Amino acid sequence: MALGIDIYRYQTVTDWNAVRGSGVSFVYVKGSDGGGPALVRADAQVRGAQSVDLPVGLYHYAQLSPSPEAQANVLTAEVRRLDATGLPPALDLEDPHRPGPAARDFAFRFLNQLRANGFQSVTLYANTSMLTGINADTIGVPNTIVWAAQYGPNDGRRHPLRYNGRANIHQYTSVGGVPGISGQVDLNESLTELPGADMPLTQDDINRVANAVWEQHRPLLHDWSVMNPMWVWLVGANMGAWEAATRPFPPPPNPEEAVQKLAEAIAVPLREELSQRNGEPDVDAIAVAIARRFVPTEPTPTDQQA
Template sequence: MRRRSITLMPVAFRVSVTMAVAAGLFAVLSAGEIAQSRSRSLSDHKPHEAVARAHTMPVQGIDVSAWQGDIDWQSVRKAGVQFAFIKATEGGDHLDPKFLQNWYAAKRAGVARGAYHFVYWCRPAHEQALWFMLNVPPDPDALPPVLDVEWNGHSKKCPKKVSRDVALAKIKLLLAAMEAHTGRKPIIYTDLVFHREVLVGELKDYHFWLRSVAAEPEKVYRQRNWAFWQFSTTGYVPGIKGKVDRNSFNGQQSSWDRVLKWLEASN
């Protein structure tokens, strides 16, 4: 599949990316400054040569949870990170203990951020939707929420898979609830196995955030354009102790800047 550059732009109520950081809090670096900063600061503990292109893409980001501990978001921003997806909720009763701390600290540092919900397949979708709505502020300056869909194979309580039809029904209910709560169309995060078993040919109206640490996404994902690429789980970013997932935006710096300017103006 030919790689297509994605530009996230608003379309009425069902926007692709909405409500960014308030005016004055998000100072976008020029492409040259970002590239220079990234060459000095952003790296990987175990870089994979097959995804070398990801490291040179203009707009770099991370995703974080409580596993990263206390984060110095000012240092993260100075290193060239422009966006972050922050874990908020999981299933119907787990709130990431660092969510609110990360949520507001990232905003203060000028990092565009969105919250993500990790789906737990043994919990009814409506309970998960309510849990997300109760715990994630519908901030007018946030990126779209993310629905994280992958199999819970490492879970001690819920390692089983559900049928494709059941999985899709849960996903669609959650997507609708998240959009109703935030006023913006969610992004879908997934991995190769779940995509192949459940998502091929489905949900084409949504932007996708794809995990692919050993190959470029278009080489391993069938029938799927993408907006964000998680290319490493062993990243190094100043301000974060230990490893962190690294991501890139599928577009040029100018595309990202236009999105942010519109979002800031609409806030």
């Protein structure tokens, strides 16, 4: 179990080291609202949490319009802009939404869009009346973290969560106090281990990896057949340099050896790209998988005829 806070412009953080020292171990910040970023951008609060190595994620306050997909895309853009991937992105589903089929449909579509945008885990925040009214347990979106708000007497202390559904986080008061924060703050208790956002590499990320491989291993890549058009797409920002590399070359004498050598070349910048992300990805396995796209290891029809 871990203590967390969620904050917005109503909370002024004066000392992030004091916040961390008080026992806070995760932070959600309001990042977007309806069709745009939050009125006060999350930059300062996200950077503050990151400065003391606190996992931080963003939440989105849901409005009735625009579409849930459009609102999910707004949140995605803010998460990417701030690299706020310490926690899964969260949907805050409350007023003006009301418990019932329409709110359930909104949540389903919003969370599905986050998944389509590349997030492996997503979070649904609501009070227990809303969670019951939309039957959150059967929302049908894989890897959904349920964040349940229920305060009881709302006296700053945690009281048992009285909710029959599944919950991963309990927001138990809105009048908490934390050293380093002026004013009252929402307090939360995680009931299970919380994953990070697990956001895969974006095209820009992969471009940086590919360009680094190209600059460091240009002669090696020129010697091999790089036929797959996916490689050209991955390095679109450096297309001119790749025109020569995409000319047809004969397959290497030992394709598996070529795969392993190219994987070693890819792994170095790939490891750097993933070093700030959550979890422990198998960089070597990812690099081999990428390398297999670029080096033909199966006999071509011509080879088979020969």
